[in-house]
Amino acid sequence: MPNKTNARQEISGAREELLRFAPVAEAVAILLKPHAEVVIHDLTTQTIAYIANNLSRREVGNSSLADLKDIGALDTDVIGPYRKTNFDGRQLKSITSVLRDPAGDPLGLLCINFDIAPIEAARDALSLLAAFQDGGAQPAALFRADWQETVNAAIADFLGERGLAASALAKDDHAALIEMLEQEGYFSIRNLVPYLSRLLGISRATVYKHLREARQTKIRKTMS
């Protein structure tokens, strides 16, 4: 931390430091133009410090991101890629890198949001043409012998969408994660419950409790 005269100076120092990444952001945005936006978040003020190729209609100075406290707990400096939905419904593939000061404290985030909708559309068109069956041939190849990886991928996806960090997730999230897995049908995999309970560090009984709740809300939804 360079100068300590007062808080305001520290903040503007952080912003200045962050803006050194602006050309990088610009370069990435141009490379992928017009499909990607690059945003630099200032963690000291919780605002947006820079935007290249604005897709999400946010502006410099806007407050950004909800929960950033968790980032300190991160083991890596790269988060994602994870899926994000733009205000207009487009699917974005997002990846975030953590920008730290010399002391190693998180200063900001550089977030690349890549609009993959057109790519997915093209891929799907080709898929359809190449597909056997009515389009259902791929699962066979993609259903891994190693179902744990499949589950892990689903969990990683979930974590990516919500914020982050592997094992350090609040117990409120457990219920949501389990509900998601249930809705995607993962519990017809053998031994998933004990595996999950070990993974999340909670008891089997709790997993079953969340499961029961998830199934009941599902029923409620079905009836309404």
Place this chain on the structure above:
Amino acid sequence: MPNKTNARQEISGAREELLRFAPVAEAVAILLKPHAEVVIHDLTTQTIAYIANNLSRREVGNSSLADLKDIGALDTDVIGPYRKTNFDGRQLKSITSVLRDPAGDPLGLLCINFDIAPIEAARDALSLLAAFQDGGAQPAALFRADWQETVNAAIADFLGERGLAASALAKDDHAALIEMLEQEGYFSIRNLVPYLSRLLGISRATVYKHLREARQTKIRKTMS
């Protein structure tokens, strides 16, 4: 089969009948040019009656196809689509229609072989670009809540590769099917064994027997 007057007439009659489909074969081949070949098989002589846009380097008069006896048992007149490998390794998407005489007896087959390699290559390139993770994100989306459909797709795939028809498969095939499912990891789906035994019309015990064998050959392979 260089035969007597009687038979020869019958045979040439069949061929003539089949050649009426030649323009259709030609038209399909031209539509998909240069990616598809269309072959008309003569079932009465087990030879090739016509080829449009030859990809597989076979020629008219060549003997064709190994097992055609099964076709009589078919419930539909369209077989596939199923995957086929060309002599040069290219993957072909094949679909076959049965050509019958007015009495309803199978006379020939019209087989369309579509080279999907370039399409798959393009799709995969796009997939990679759109992919989350290192390419393993899709299973999550493709792992259906309805695992039965996933299994059915795998089985249908298997059936397509070997020849055909749903429930009418020899018991030798059971072992192969189960081995395939085991190797792809499908038996970590709950209740798969009873489901399969019902589906194949064999007993649970037999399924387990095949499973045991499949697992032992796997071990043998692993050790060698």
Place this chain on the structure above:
DNA sequence: TCTATATTTGACAGTTTGTCAAATTCTCTC
């Protein structure tokens, strides 16, 4: 037809699944 092989049947022990009540821990509020 007879023999050798494979399948079915029914029974069984071992696991896994899902639920429960009591004991414990956690989380608020005061």
Place this chain on the structure above:
DNA sequence: GAGAGAATTTGACAAACTGTCAAATATAGA
């Protein structure tokens, strides 16, 4: 920081599922 209320763990349990087995039966090939 003490205590009420909620959530979680623990350990136990019945029910369901898994995998194996031996005897009875069916099937295929000589």
